[in-house]
Amino acid sequence: MFGLDYSWLADPAYQQWLLTGVVNTLKLAVLSSSAAILIGMLGALGLTLRIFWLDALIELFVEVFRNTPPLLQMLFAYFTLSTLGLRVTDPSTGLSVPLLSAFACAAISLSLFGGALAIEAFRSGIETMPRSIIDAARSLGYGRWARFWRIEAPIATRICLPGLTNILTNLFKTTSQASVITVPELMYYAGQIYNDTFRTLEVMILVLLIYVVLVSILTFAMARLEAFMAFPGYGRVH
Amino acid sequence: MTGFKRMMGVSALALAAFLVGSAALAGTLENVKARGKLVVGVKNDYAPYGYLNDKGDVVGFEVSLAKYVAKELLGSEDKIELVPVVASNRIEFLTAGRIDAIFATLGVTAERTKVIDFTTEYVSAAGPSVLMAKEATISKWEELKGKSICGIQGSYYNKKMTEEFGINLVAFKTQPEAYRALKDNRCIGFVFDDMTLQQKLKEPDWASYKIAVAPYELLPMAGGLRKGDTEFHEAVDKAIGKAEAEGKLIAWETEFGMPHSDYIAARAKAAVAKKN
Numbered sequence: 001m002f003g004l005d006y007s008w009l010a011d012p013a014y015q016q017w018l019l020t021g022v023v024n025t026l027k028l029a030v031l032s033s034s035a036a037i038l039i040g041m042l043g044a045l046g047l048t049l050r051i052f053w054l055d056a057l058i059e060l061f062v063e064v065f066r067n068t069p070p071l072l073q074m075l076f077a078y079f080t081l082s083t084l085g086l087r088v089t090d091p092s093t094g095l096s097v098p099l100l101s102a103f104a105c106a107a108i109s110l111s112l113f114g115g116a117l118a119i120e121a122f123r124s125g126i127e128t129m130p131r132s133i134i135d136a137a138r139s140l141g142y143g144r145w146a147r148f149w150r151i152e153a154p155i156a157t158r159i160c161l162p163g164l165t166n167i168l169t170n171l172f173k174t175t176s177q178a179s180v181i182t183v184p185e186l187m188y189y190a191g192q193i194y195n196d197t198f199r200t201l202e203v204m205i206l207v208l209l210i211y212v213v214l215v216s217i218l219t220f221a222m223a224r225l226e227a228f229m230a231f232p233g234y235g236r237v238h
Numbered sequence: 239m240t241g242f243k244r245m246m247g248v249s250a251l252a253l254a255a256f257l258v259g260s261a262a263l264a265g266t267l268e269n270v271k272a273r274g275k276l277v278v279g280v281k282n283d284y285a286p287y288g289y290l291n292d293k294g295d296v297v298g299f300e301v302s303l304a305k306y307v308a309k310e311l312l313g314s315e316d317k318i319e320l321v322p323v324v325a326s327n328r329i330e331f332l333t334a335g336r337i338d339a340i341f342a343t344l345g346v347t348a349e350r351t352k353v354i355d356f357t358t359e360y361v362s363a364a365g366p367s368v369l370m371a372k373e374a375t376i377s378k379w380e381e382l383k384g385k386s387i388c389g390i391q392g393s394y395y396n397k398k399m400t401e402e403f404g405i406n407l408v409a410f411k412t413q414p415e416a417y418r419a420l421k422d423n424r425c426i427g428f429v430f431d432d433m434t435l436q437q438k439l440k441e442p443d444w445a446s447y448k449i450a451v452a453p454y455e456l457l458p459m460a461g462g463l464r465k466g467d468t469e470f471h472e473a474v475d476k477a478i479g480k481a482e483a484e485g486k487l488i489a490w491e492t493e494f495g496m497p498h499s500d501y502i503a504a505r506a507k508a509a510v511a512k513k514n
Contacts, residue, residue, distance in 0.1 A: 013397055013401055093426075097423045102424075180411055182408045182410055188391065191392055192392060192397075195325075195394070196394070197349065198329055198333075198353040
């Protein structure tokens, strides 16, 4: 079709590379997304406590990790942290080696980057909630914690879901940058395959389709979650 | 669905442009003569083949050869445009028509033969070797099985490293990162082009390192041309053959500080014999 040549796909080595690449991409995406959601929830919860130093700390975290490129964060974690002394002695060789593996560096920096964005998403959910609901809860006798867990958190979660979907899809695509620090994910192997076969266009089209499929599964799941959690008559655009 | 359709549309468009582009490129020799200039892809970071001298000019063994070819085709060695290329883009540059020929440390491999034509071979270069700390006891490729070795993404031998030698390859985008990672002990060695690693060993920073594993192959190097362009191919080969017969390749070896290779001497002799 169109003169495209996909005969290289028959090579077991390339099949294995693509499979390993997809598995590593998924591992990285699932791990960093889960951690980002957790960081987002904890951060937003921290902000509702209205403790001065905790607010300042969370704001600083958000500013640092939201305003710097994830690629730079990965390179920093990979090259700079070990230079600054984050090293251990490898018992098998006796050499001093960096504490964090390439995968750990990528997973941690993506989690922090996604987490910083997620804090803002959850915060916006809490802040855009109508005051009247909180006043109503208060008038019904809900205490501070009961109000947070039973009223604020459930409504805020629903409000921030579309924003969270954006963050997670972005995070998923950003995993491709981990190839720079040698994490063997999909882009890492794609580059090797087209350098071997010179079928750049064919490899790019295939990898593009794989990303479209994987991210579509994520957005579909998030859309279902939104539909499942929707209150009748509240927060749905139809 | 619309997003998917649009994406397919863009892909088809890119493909069409690609096909039209390659169709319009038949007959490079006429194009070069009409243009009055030969456009050649060369390295500019790879002594002695192609590099920047103190004045910032691109010089080197392959640059001299490219200029000689330009002189043979167009009458003057100044009728040339040197385009800096790197390993991962040079074949794309050629097939997309951005350059007429590659003279950029291009090793002759079976995979590449499927995509481009090679000129007559003019150098026989060592393939990859492994740079390791002086204390290393490893000296054979087979001993690297399961070991973490740094490399460069897209190197032609990477598949062999992982498939045949069972190396755990840690491949970076560019060289500086790989050298840094080797010093950080993220890998126990760096597999790369032997000529480059030999040059690196001359730097004081690398005095405590050695070439632990020697190259397993000698790879002939040749110029790269678009496939099936017979007329241009013959003209370039003729020019290279003339340079060999005149002893130019040996002269360039001397000029750019390369050890004299038996390979080039033998080729020069054969070229002279053929001429007489």
